[in-house]
Amino acid sequence: MKIAVLSGKGGTGKTLVSVNLAAAANEVVYIDCDIEEPNGHLFFKPEKIQSEKISIKIPYVDEKLCNGCRKCVDFCKFNALAYIGTKFLVFEEVCHSCGGCVLLCPEKALFERDKVIGEIQKGVSENVTVISGIMNTGEASGIPIIKKLLNDVNKDENHTFIDCPPGSACIVMESIKDVDYCILVAEPTIFGTHNLKMVNDLVKIFNKPYGVVLNKCLEGENPSEKFCIDNGIQILGKIPFDNELGTINSNALISVRESEKYKDLFCILLQTVMKEVQRETVINS
Incomplete structure (x- = not known):
């Protein structure tokens, strides 16, 4: 089962969500498809790393x-x-x-x-197999790297979390075309709502089931939440704007492994996502 995590721009919390959901699950694969700036490995700090060069024909x-x-x-x-x-x-x-x-x-x-044009690195971090794609600086397209990343995943793996590139370009489309479910991560701002709408339109084009995680939530008005309510979009969960979480994240640590409070939050979010995926599977079967 492949679950993609998207956002309309960088810095929204896409990697925060995908890394912590993977860490909260049992025996999963985390794939970092943000090949221009992969940073999931900074949190997982995988061991026993194996590398493979990726080439194209010229x-x-x-x-x-x-x-x-x-x-x-x-x-x-x-x-x-x-x-x-x-x-x-x-x-x-x-x-x-x-x-x-x-x-x-x-x-x-x-x-x-x-x-x-780049390489793929594979390692292990506790319960998570960590696979990262890294594109060489200056290359025009990383689609061959993403294809290799996703094609090499064992079809029998229980769960695979895909940390997509930000935005809605071709490399994002390549990252989600074969997934079972999409999680959209959004900020509580007007600009965040604009970017949420962009990736919302993208997953609808690909006819993918999806829901939204609202990150950096504060008291008061949340334009992204209003957008979801107005458009009948499932809100999977909310992550607060919190100093503890910000400190853990800025130190490149995984919140699920550092904080009981956030372990509970992401475990509940994981359960919600799994229920939605199973529900969609039943509907489409």
Whole structure:
């Protein structure tokens, strides 16, 4: 069972929620798909880490065979190839590694080479298997890393919590397309409501069952809560704006393992999420 945790922007509390839900569960997998800035491992501090480099295929040319016909250039819809004067150019940043140019070349002048774009690290932290994707600085797309992260998860695992990238870009879509349930994390501000609406629209496009966790809650008006009530969205739980929680989190510690109060809060939240997932499973079966 795969559960994705999303937010419309960074700093909302997405990692706080996903890390603590994973820590509150029994024998689970935590996957950090926020490949540009993964930080779940800072909390879990996993041991027995294993690393794997992730590569994509990039075309290169044998200039002795190339006759400059430009058929590959015309074929590439991403403008990743050019032939200027007598020089064949590959713009790696926009290449989608489809391999079409290599297949199409009538002179068999194009070949593929591996380009490392990042790595996956896997380790263990008590009851949690921690898997993190790390994209190299400057790479245009991390989708191959996210595909590898999610494809390697054992289908028989009881629960997998996916810490998604912030926002609603392609890498977020890739992170949620095969999940069973989505948790949206929102702040109690007008800006937070705007970002909640953005990811709310996204999970609806993918027809995913979902609910909302309201983070940093204070006394008084909460625009994100009002948005949920007005739109009939399930509120899974509320996390208070609290100095104790902020201190634990800023010290890169896991609240479930440090505080009985927050262990109780996240265990209750986990039970609520599991009930919702099971209910949706029954409805869709």
